[in-house]
Each structure stands twice: as C-alpha cells, then as structure tokens.
Amino acid sequence: MDTTDRHIRDALPTVLSGFEELIAIPSISTDPAYAGSVRDASVWVRNRMDGAGLTAEIHETEGHPIVVGRHVAGPDAPTLLVYAHYDVQPADPLDAWRSPPFTLTREGENLVARGAADDKAQVVVQIAAAEAALRTTGLPVNLILVFEGEEEVGSTHLTPFVAEHRDALAADHAIIADSMMFAPDRPSLIFGMRGLAYVEIEVVGSGHDLHSGQYGGAVPNPVHALARIVASFHDPQGRVAVEGFYDSVRDAPREVREGWAAMGYDEAAFQRSAGGAALVGEPGYTTPERLWIRPCLDVNGIVGGYTGPGKKTVLPGRASAKVSCRLVPDQDPHEVTELLRNHVRRHAPAGVDVRVEGYQANPPFRSDPTGPLFQAAGRALADVYGVEPVRVAHGGTLPIARDLAELLTPSVAVLGLALPGANMHAPNEWIPASQVERGMRAMVRVYRELAAEKT
Amino acid sequence: MDTTDRHIRDALPTVLSGFEELIAIPSISTDPAYAGSVRDASVWVRNRMDGAGLTAEIHETEGHPIVVGRHVAGPDAPTLLVYAHYDVQPADPLDAWRSPPFTLTREGENLVARGAADDKAQVVVQIAAAEAALRTTGLPVNLILVFEGEEEVGSTHLTPFVAEHRDALAADHAIIADSMMFAPDRPSLIFGMRGLAYVEIEVVGSGHDLHSGQYGGAVPNPVHALARIVASFHDPQGRVAVEGFYDSVRDAPREVREGWAAMGYDEAAFQRSAGGAALVGEPGYTTPERLWIRPCLDVNGIVGGYTGPGKKTVLPGRASAKVSCRLVPDQDPHEVTELLRNHVRRHAPAGVDVRVEGYQANPPFRSDPTGPLFQAAGRALADVYGVEPVRVAHGGTLPIARDLAELLTPSVAVLGLALPGANMHAPNEWIPASQVERGMRAMVRVYRELAAEKT
Numbered sequence: 001m002d003t004t005d006r007h008i009r010d011a012l013p014t015v016l017s018g019f020e021e022l023i024a025i026p027s028i029s030t031d032p033a034y035a036g037s038v039r040d041a042s043v044w045v046r047n048r049m050d051g052a053g054l055t056a057e058i059h060e061t062e063g064h065p066i067v068v069g070r071h072v073a074g075p076d077a078p079t080l081l082v083y084a085h086y087d088v089q090p091a092d093p094l095d096a097w098r099s100p101p102f103t104l105t106r107e108g109e110n111l112v113a114r115g116a117a118d119d120k121a122q123v124v125v126q127i128a129a130a131e132a133a134l135r136t137t138g139l140p141v142n143l144i145l146v147f148e149g150e151e152e153v154g155s156t157h158l159t160p161f162v163a164e165h166r167d168a169l170a171a172d173h174a175i176i177a178d179s180m181m182f183a184p185d186r187p188s189l190i191f192g193m194r195g196l197a198y199v200e201i202e203v204v205g206s207g208h209d210l211h212s213g214q215y216g217g218a219v220p221n222p223v224h225a226l227a228r229i230v231a232s233f234h235d236p237q238g239r240v241a242v243e244g245f246y247d248s249v250r251d252a253p254r255e256v257r258e259g260w261a262a263m264g265y266d267e268a269a270f271q272r273s274a275g276g277a278a279l280v281g282e283p284g285y286t287t288p289e290r291l292w293i294r295p296c297l298d299v300n301g302i303v304g305g306y307t308g309p310g311k312k313t314v315l316p317g318r319a320s321a322k323v324s325c326r327l328v329p330d331q332d333p334h335e336v337t338e339l340l341r342n343h344v345r346r347h348a349p350a351g352v353d354v355r356v357e358g359y360q361a362n363p364p365f366r367s368d369p370t371g372p373l374f375q376a377a378g379r380a381l382a383d384v385y386g387v388e389p390v391r392v393a394h395g396g397t398l399p400i401a402r403d404l405a406e407l408l409t410p411s412v413a414v415l416g417l418a419l420p421g422a423n424m425h426a427p428n429e430w431i432p433a434s435q436v437e438r439g440m441r442a443m444v445r446v447y448r449e450l451a452a453e454k455t
Numbered sequence: 456m457d458t459t460d461r462h463i464r465d466a467l468p469t470v471l472s473g474f475e476e477l478i479a480i481p482s483i484s485t486d487p488a489y490a491g492s493v494r495d496a497s498v499w500v501r502n503r504m505d506g507a508g509l510t511a512e513i514h515e516t517e518g519h520p521i522v523v524g525r526h527v528a529g530p531d532a533p534t535l536l537v538y539a540h541y542d543v544q545p546a547d548p549l550d551a552w553r554s555p556p557f558t559l560t561r562e563g564e565n566l567v568a569r570g571a572a573d574d575k576a577q578v579v580v581q582i583a584a585a586e587a588a589l590r591t592t593g594l595p596v597n598l599i600l601v602f603e604g605e606e607e608v609g610s611t612h613l614t615p616f617v618a619e620h621r622d623a624l625a626a627d628h629a630i631i632a633d634s635m636m637f638a639p640d641r642p643s644l645i646f647g648m649r650g651l652a653y654v655e656i657e658v659v660g661s662g663h664d665l666h667s668g669q670y671g672g673a674v675p676n677p678v679h680a681l682a683r684i685v686a687s688f689h690d691p692q693g694r695v696a697v698e699g700f701y702d703s704v705r706d707a708p709r710e711v712r713e714g715w716a717a718m719g720y721d722e723a724a725f726q727r728s729a730g731g732a733a734l735v736g737e738p739g740y741t742t743p744e745r746l747w748i749r750p751c752l753d754v755n756g757i758v759g760g761y762t763g764p765g766k767k768t769v770l771p772g773r774a775s776a777k778v779s780c781r782l783v784p785d786q787d788p789h790e791v792t793e794l795l796r797n798h799v800r801r802h803a804p805a806g807v808d809v810r811v812e813g814y815q816a817n818p819p820f821r822s823d824p825t826g827p828l829f830q831a832a833g834r835a836l837a838d839v840y841g842v843e844p845v846r847v848a849h850g851g852t853l854p855i856a857r858d859l860a861e862l863l864t865p866s867v868a869v870l871g872l873a874l875p876g877a878n879m880h881a882p883n884e885w886i887p888a889s890q891v892e893r894g895m896r897a898m899v900r901v902y903r904e905l906a907a908e909k910t
Contacts, residue, residue, distance in 0.1 A: 030765045089767065096663065153765070180669075194668060198766050206730030208551065211880045213649060213851025214635075216781050217751030218736045219729045223776075224754060227685035234679060236804075274674045275661030275772065278806040281673045296672030298770050299679060305756035310485045310608070311653050311777055311814050312544065313852075314880055315753050317730065321678075322766055326671050349691075351733035359766050396668025397768075425666045425769055 004136040008440045011132060015436060016104075018048060019124045022086070023104040023113045029064055029087035029153045038064045038149045041086045045123060045147055052131035054145065061157035064149030071130060071143040078450050079142040081171035081408065082443075083400055084122040084178060085151035088115035089425045096427035110430040117418035117431040122177040123147055125417065125436055129443035140451035144169060151178070151400070154360045159403040166407060173373040173450060174404045179416035180424075182390045183266060184432075187381040187442075189374055190414035192292065192393035193401055195327035195364035197336040198300075201229065201344060202320040204353040209305065209314040220351030222319040223304040229354070230321060232347040233297050237283050240297045240325075242343045245336070250329045252293040252393075260288050263390055273421030292393035297325045322359075326395060333361035365402035365412075366393075373411040376453055380445035381415075384438055415442075459591040463895045466587065470891060471559075473503060474579045477541070478559040478568045484519055484542035484608045493519045493604045496541045500578060500602055507586035509600065516612035519604030526585060526598040533905050534597040536626035536863065537898075538855050539577040539633060540606035543570035544880045551882035565885040572873035572886040577632040578602055580872065580891055584898035595906035599624060606633070606855070609815045614858040621862060628828040628905060629859045634871035635879075637845045638721060639887075642836040642897075644829055645869035647747065647848035648856055650782035650819035652791040653755075655775060656684065656799060659808040663772040664760065670770050675806030677774040678759040684809070685776060687802040688752050692738050695752045695780075697798045700791070705784045707748040707848075715743050718845055728876030747848035752780045779815075781850060788816035820857035820867075821848075828866040831908055835900035836870075839893055870897075 027041035028034040042058055042065040049056035049069035056069045064087060091101035091114045099105035101114040111121075126145055133139040146169065148158045162169055182188035205222040206215075235241045265288045271279055281290040290296070304319025306312035325336050341356045348354040368374070369391040381389040398414065405412045417439045423429040482496035483489040497513055497520040504511035504524035511524040519542060546556035546569045554560035556569040566576075581600055588594040601624065603613045617624055637643035660677040661670075690696045720743045726734055736745040745751070759774025761767035780791050796811045803809040823829075824846040836844040853869065860867045872894045878884040 030767065031763075090763070092763070093664075196668075196768070198768070200766075206732045208730055209548075209881045210729060211851065212753050212755055212779060213651075213781055213849070214746070214875075214879070215729055216746075216753045216779075216850060217749055218725070218734055218742045218745040218850075219732055220735045221753050223757050224685065224689060227682040227754070227757075230679065230682035231686035270673070274665060274670055275663055277661045277674055279673055280675050280806040287673045290673040291669070291671075294672055298667050298671045298676050299682070299760065300667055300767060300769050301760035301762045301771065302678050302682075302774065303758050303762040305754065306777065307756045307758040308486075308545070308547065311655075311779075312485065312755060312880065313651070313653070313779060314755050316756065319757065322761065324667060324671075324766075324768060326668055351735040394668070395671060395673075396666065420669075424669070425767065426664045 004132050004444050005441055007136045008132045008437060011128065012437055015124060015128045019121065019436065020104040022120050022124060023115055024102055026102045027087045027149060028090050029150055030090055038087055042067050042149055045086050048127050049145065052127045053134045054130060059161060061161060063157045066158060066161055067147045069127065069145040071134065071139050073140055073142050077141050078173065079144065079171040080447070080450055081144040081146060081169060081174040082126050083174065083176050083404065084126055084147050085119045085149065086123050086147050087149040087152050088118070089152050093427065098428055106433065107430065109432050109434065111433050112428055112430045114429055116429050117180070117422035118424040118429065119151065119178045121417055121431050121436060121439070125439035126177050126443065129440040132440055133444050133447055139447060141447045144171060154362065155399045158400055162403060162407050169408060171408050173411045174409055176398055176401050176412065176414040178398055179394055179396065179414050180418035180420060180422060181416050182392055184419055185385060186387060187385045187389040188392050188416065189369070189377055189389050190392055190394045190416065191369035191374070192366040193364065193398050193414065194295070194395055195331065195333050196324055196360055196362045196397040197327060197333040197340070198324040198360035199337060199340055200320060200322050200357045200359055201226065202318065202355045204318045206317045208317040210317065212313040212315040215315050219315065221315055222352050223316050225349045225352045226302070226304065226319040226321055228349055229344055229347050230299055238280055239282055240295065242297065242339050244339050245295065248330045248332070249295060257289060270420065291395035293328055295325060295327050295331055297323065299323050326397065327364050329364050329366050331364065333363055337361055362397050362399040363402050365398065365405060367405055367410060367412045371411050372453055373413050376449035377413055377415060377446050380442050380449050383445055384442045459587050459899050460896055462591045463587045463892060466583065467892055470579060470583045474576065474891065475559040477575050477579060478570055479557055481557045482542045482604060483545050484605050485545055493542055497522050497604055500541050503582050504600065507582050508589045509585060514616060516616060518612045521613060521616055522602045524582065524600040526589065526594050528595055528597050532595060532597050533628065534599065534626040535902070535905055536599045536601060536624060536629040536859070537581050538629065538631050538859065539581055539602045540574045540604065541578050541602050542604040542607050543573065544607050548882065553883055561888065562885065564887050564889065566888050567883055567885045569884055571884050572877035573879040573884065574606065574633045576872055576886050576891060576894070580894035581632050581898065584895040587895055588899050588902055594902060596902045599626060609817065610854045613855055617858060617862050624863060626863050628866045629864055631853055631856050631867065631869040633853055634849055634851065634869050635873035635875060635877060636871050637847055639874055640840060641842060642840045642844040643847050643871065644824070644832055644844050645847055645849045645871065646824040646829070647821040648819065648853050648869065649750070649850055650786065650788050651779055651815055651817045651852040652782060652788040652795070653779040653815035654792060654795055655777050655812045655814055656681065657773065657775040657810045659773045661772045664769040665772065667768040667770040674770065676770055677807050678771050680804045680807045681757070681759065681774045681776055683804055684799055684802050685754055693735055694737055695750065697752065697794050699794050700750065703785045703787070704750060712744060724875065746850035748783055750780060750782050750786055752778065754778050781852065782819050784819050784821050786819065788818055792816055817852050817854040818857050820853065820860060822860055822865060822867045826866050827908055828868050831904035832868055832870060832901050835897050835904050838900055839897045
C-alpha cells in the first residue's frame, strides 16, 4: 500500500461523514419547491472543494448553479476534466423506502439514500481523490471538476456554460463520473449512451369529469383514446411501431456484438434486479443489445379520471401520458419528437383533442473505446479491482457526455461506481460502501497513468 | 294557492336553512375517513323527521345507517314508500370548485354544493312535503321514508334491510326520489335505469418503478400492457368488443324509440353539458338511446408510473384502471364481470401479471310506465309545472329501484328534481333553488292523487 492509498484509508471516516452531510441536503432539481436545497448543495460542494485544496467557484446560471474546482499542475501536464452532478431525483413514492431517503443509512455492505448512487458518491469521491493526491505524492494532472445541479432536468444550462467557457475548460480528456459498473467486482468503461426524446401527450374530451351513467356511451372517453394511442406505439412483437422510428438507426459492428456475447452478461441478475419480471423486448436482439444499441419507447406515467381509493363512477374529462424514447446513433431527438407527434396525430380517435408537448431532447453519445483515455483508465481500474474492466455501452442518457465530446475533446469516458440494480430513480437507492474507497484509489491511478502517458 | 302551498311558501326559508345544514356535513360514503360525518348526517335526518311530525328511527347496519320515517294514515289509505340517500360522492378535484364544496352557495338561480343535486335536496324536500301536508290539510297516505347512507358505495346494506323488513315496509307504490328531470321545466318520470358492473384491473410488471434508461427496451412496461387491454375493449367504430357483451341485450320496442324521436331531445344542450366535446358512441343509435337502452363500457380512472409535475424517467412497475359497464335488460352484472375477466385474460400481453377484481354488480331496472303510480304522479307534476311530464329511461344506476320492485312492489317510479348537467359526481354540482318549492308542492299532490285513486 503506497502513501496515497494509506492516506485514503485513514481519511475514509471523514469522507463518509461528508457524504452523509451532502445526502441530507434534498437537492431535487425536478421540483421547484426544492430550489433552495439545490443551492445549499452547491455551497456545500464549493466549500468541500476549498477544503480539499482546490480553487473553487460557484457559477450562477438561470437554473441551478455549476460548481467548478481546479488544480493547476503546469503547462506540460495533461488536463483532465471530471464531470459529476449534485442534484437528485424526487424520492417518491416515500412509503416504499425502508429508511428515510435523505439519511445515509447503512444496510449491511451498502449505503442507502436518494442520491447515494446517482450521483453524490461520485461528487464526494472525486473531491476526496484529488485531496488525497494533493496531500501525499501530488496531483500530476491539471484537474478541472465540473459539478452541475441540473442533470435530472436535462442539464439545460451546462452545455451553454461549457460552450461559453471553452477555453477555460479546454481539456485533453474528460471523465463522466456517473453511471455504474458492469457487474460487482467488474469495473467498466462506457463509450456509448442512449439519447432521449421525452414528450407529454394530453387528450382532452369534455375537459371535466362527468357522471359515467348520465354520459357513458354517448361522449368520447379520453382514457380510451389515450389507450388506443399508447397501444399503437408498439407492434404485437415488441418493435416500436412509430412510423420512421428505426430509419436512421446505425447498427453496432458485428465484432462488438460478438464481444458482448462472450462477456458473460448475467441476464438472470438483470432479471432479478427488475423484480423478476419476464424479459421481453425487440425481437432479434439480446438483453444487453436491447439496452445499449437499440432504441426503445416507454410510457413513464399515465393518469386520467379517478385514481383514489375505492370507486367513483366518473367519465374522465382528460387524460395524459408521459412518454420517452431512448435513442441510439444516428437518431436525432428532435426528429423523433416530430415522428411521435405525427404518429399521435394519425392514431388519435375522433371526438377528442390531442396535444403533444416536447419536454426534453438529447442526442445519443458514442466515443472511441480504444483511445488513450480508455487505455489509461483501464489500467487504473485493473490495478484497483484486480480484473480487466469491460468496455460497454449503457442504456441511460447523459447529455453532457455528448456535449463534452463535441465542445471540448472527443476523448470522453464514462466511469461508474454504482452497481446494477442500484435503484437509481427509485426507492431504496444504494451503493456499496467499499466503492467510495475504491473509487478514490482508482482516480488517483487515473491521474498517474494520464501523466505518464503524456511524458 | 291552497293552504298547503301557502304553508310551503312560508316555510321555504326554514327548509333552505335546513338544506344548508345538511350540505355542511361532508357525508362522503366512499371514503372511510368520513364515516363519522355520514353518521352525523343520519342523526340530522332523524331529528329533522322527528321535527316534521314523523315517527323516525335510525337503523344500524354493518355500514352506514338507514333512517326510516313514518306516518300512518289508516288501513284504508294507500301506502307510499319514498327512497332517498343522504350520502355523497367525494368532492375532488377540490381546486376545480368555484365555491367551497360543503357550503351551500347561491349562484344566480342555482344552489351549488356537493350533494345539492345528488341527493340532499330530495332528502330535505321529502321531509318538508310531508310536514307541510301534516300541518295543513293532512297527509292522506301511509308514508314510509327510507333514506340510506350508502347509495354512492352500491347500497350494500339497503337491500338486505328491505328484505328483512318486507312486512314493515310493505307498500303499494314506491318513489325513488333521486336522479333528474328530462329538461328545465320538463318534469319526467323514469321507468328504467341501467345496471352497473364495476371492476379494477391491475397489471404488474417489475412491481416497482425502474430507471427507464437502464431497463427500457428489455423489460415489460405494465402501462403498455394496460393500454393494449383498454384499447381492446372497443372496436374502432365504438361498439364494445368484449366477447359476448351484447348477447343478452333486449332491444327497446320500436314504439318507445319512436316516441323518443318525437320528444325533442335537445342534443345540443346535452353536448354543451358535456363540455362541448363531440358526441360519439355505438353506431345505429341516437344519443338518448345510447344513454338509456344501450349498454356501454367506460374507464373511470387509470394510473401508472410518475404522474407528478415535470418529468421523471421511470419505467412503471405497475398500472391499474377502474372500469365500469352500464347495463340494460337483460344483462346480468355478474355475467358481464366474468366476460370482462375472460376478455382481459385473452388480451393481456406476455410478461406481466394481470388481476381483475370485481367491485360492484347491479342489475338494470325497468318498470311499467302506464301503471297507476305513473298516472297519479304524472297528474301531480303536470299541475305544478304546467306541462305533461315525459316518461323516459335513464343512463345511471339506482340499485334500490330494481330491489324495491323485486321485494316490495312492481309499481316503482323514479322522480328527479335535478336538471341535466347538474355536475353530479363532479365539481360545482348544482340544483335550481326553485326546485325545492316545486318538489314539495309536487309531492303533496302525489299524496292526494294516490289517495283519490284508492277510494
């Protein structure tokens, strides 16, 4: 164990108590009622960076602030930009949590809380890793930490910020410190993530609830209309039936798919993490292919009429559904939103008004898994975990991955610490406690490997 | 104006202030949290009957109490049983009300509140009419008022109560004092009402919400499955597509349909009351036929996944829909529930668990519109309103109508005071204030006509 690793081990209780503090700030960016807490979290992050020996600054946006921390190693050192986010998803449904969502709670080997896996562990780890290097053998790269508070609402202000500060944020490599490992004890580096097109469909009939006896059979029911629209989104085999949806999809090279076939994807574990439900999806593709290189369409929520306890004989006046598509290269999210709009228009039954509102549009991301960053980070992870990391894609969406690749450097890797089934965006979100220490050790090695590569 | 009508006019302010008191008791029978208020309302009704000079009694049930008030005119007088209910629907959505739902509020000619039309005006009117007769020329019929507190939850305990007290409740005629007039200034007597089969469908995928990026495309989405099931309930033309649904439907005689064609059904007014939405329904039938003599199927509510403000990228773990069918002779609600169950089983996609729970089952009601009760009540209404009442059917469900016809007397009429578009079961429920006085005057005449017919 070298000096830095020893320092990391000794600092661990302090790091975990910081983690606990950050978790306790309910920085829910999707709900305006929590704007104050998001701000509190940004201040916490700035202060923590300061304490770690970084030069830290809060940048205001029209939404939630961006916190930037820096270390300058010198003009000959490579520059690494690390991205993370300090905002979180809502905690509802609250009654499904085994412990209070904003209290970091130990459950066996794991730490449980909203944001534990997505993405506050990374916020804490990335600052503490820099601190450990600075306080021991030194930090041999120019480091720029960019931590935003709007990841869960589409990173609206981050990309303009990066575009505006292209020079100050110029970097040779960028690591997205978010997402998850491929499997327990099997670290991974992610070179592709799906994009997102998110819309809300509203169907209006009478506009207000009617007595189902006095009106039933003679007026349109917007829930029926919405169900017909939703049912039209897929064919009976499970392919998306939105006209033109697959037209610009670029299939992955055969060797990539073959590599995955040999990788030992644990379908049973994935199924267990999904509550044991049967695995269904697009015909002709394996589960990892369905998740990583194939697009999909899901209703995220639907509501109409009376949904309380017991029964109520109303004929709903309106109904709505939130619908999102995960996209792969080369689908364009704005084009897909238009395809959805046209499809809904074509399949809307008579007698109701239908509106489609575009909520979010993020292009997919794909970088080169054989470049120097993937090699350096691969060695670092192999050293800490004792096993070669796998190079995979991921089904989720990180708008910033694609934006960093476009604006700063094509050398972008996503390095996750959470594990599959971490309940991100769901109750009882968790991360193994051991990942905090391992994450710090891995980052310290990434600094060294990148510095060594440059010289 | 005779003595009794004069008394009615003078008593009106007192009657309306009683109405206000009863409205202020939120006797929501569908929500267990309001059980105390339902009881308070039963006590209010009992006390009011006492004050009116009737012999009143609260009968306990395993649910909400039944209040019975009596007047004995003598063995030669005919016996009239009048049914009403003092329970109400929930008031939600609360923010759609223009005035507090449990405060009787005057809006121009109308009185607005939850229960104003359905059915507290009748509770007040029926007691006050008996009182007016008693305090002036006398009440010439044996009168039995039976007011229940469970109409909005399927009248669970009323039928057993009537069956158990068949002798004490023996009557020559029964009036259901609920429902509405055909049109403003056009009183009506209802000889048929639709039945009801109400179920809840639950579709379970993973059982808990998942991250839509990490799972989307590879696991079943219960909202998609539920939408497919709901969409299968109707064919594209608007007929119910549940296998066997129409098999036992008895069509109405041609002369009845022809009478309705000549009646001047105001389709435009109906459409306005439905918020202006286009009128759609089963092909080959007019709007009143679709409502009165044809069965239908409606989703009353649907919910699944995230339904709060903004967006959340979840893949829902479960979804559910409340579904009810309005039934006509000779459909059996239990048989229809089984048809629904079989249909759902046949149309459920792979990968999800589907459960259908039966909530409520009421057979349709139909009596003889040419019998002595319809003649007596017809003359009474014609005298008060100055126009012949119409004999119609109704799309709603009153389980007690069918049960009284089976257990006590086939001579059952439904006499409504509310007007079309009264927002029963919806926000801003209303009744014209003038209907309180007119209702009392009409009932006094019904007593006299029935007594005259007997002698």
